[in-house]
Amino acid sequence: MxxxxxxxxxxxxxxxxxxxxxxxxxxxxxxxxxxxxxxxEREGLDLSKVMLTHHNFKAEVKRTLPLVAGENPKLTPLEGTGTAQVQDKEKAFLAEIIAKVNGLFEGELSEDDQLIYVNNVIKGKLLESRTLIQQAANNTKQQFANSPDLSIELMNAIMDALVAHNSMSKQALESEKVRSDLRDILLGPAQLYEALREQSEVHP
Structure with a gap:
């Protein structure tokens, strides 16, 4: 039917x-x-008269699963949880750079533009200098700050960045004060010297 x-x-x-x-x-x-x-049609099965007569457990082969063959390394415990010290320190450096760069350049430039120009572009160019890497590795920060090569390499970095960042680079090329302030920022909160020393350890 x-x-x-x-x-x-x-x-x-x-x-x-x-x-x-x-x-x-x-x-x-x-x-x-x-x-x-x-x-x-049945609404369900009636199991009231079903009795369990026996059951069976089957043991499987036990296996050890070492993380590394021949070793039993231990996990390193977490330390300094919730302190956020690295992030806070980095934010403080960036805030200091922004405070010093703010007003250094003229025109309609955002804080991000100026921060990237100083902390990424110029600093990145200087970190590529083998001369500065060697000087940072072999001198104190004060001696490094007085090096004539730093001014030369800074000028080279500004010229290399001229095409990508024409406005700020032009002002930096035409103003000794801007270049001087740039050098102070790079040696201060931008930590150029410290970064160059790290580069010397990576590329001795």
Whole structure:
């Protein structure tokens, strides 16, 4: 009955049987099925009389999983959790650079433009200088600050950055004061000297 009803409902959408008796039978079956009890429907299984007579455990082969062959390394515990000292220190350096750079250049320049120009572009160019790397490795910060090569390399870095940062580079090239302040910033919060010493350790 259910199969007949489903088949007729599907096929009657494709073509017209032209026979009302078939449609009447489908309607009759549709109304009759909910009223019939076939005796096979079960709401659930009755397990009240089921008894567990035995069970079996199977032991599998035990295996050790060392992280490194022949070694048993221990995890290093976390230290200084929640102190955020590195981030706070870095933010303080960046804030100091922004404070010193602010007002150094003229024109419609954002703080990000000036920060990137000094701390990324100019400093990045100077970090590529083998001469400055060697001098930072072999001299104190005061001796390094008085090196004539620092002024020369700073001028070279400004000229290299001229195309990408024309406005600030032009002002720096034309103003001794701007170059002097740039050098103070690079030696101060930008930590050029310290970064060069790190470079000397990486590339002795």
């Amino acid at each position: 259910g199969a007949f009803q489903r088949m007729y409902a599907f096929l009657s959408q494709i073509f017209d049987y032209g026979n009302t008796a078939i449609e009447k039978r489908c309607i009759f079956y549709k109304r009759s099925i909910p009223l019939l009890e076939f005796g096979r």
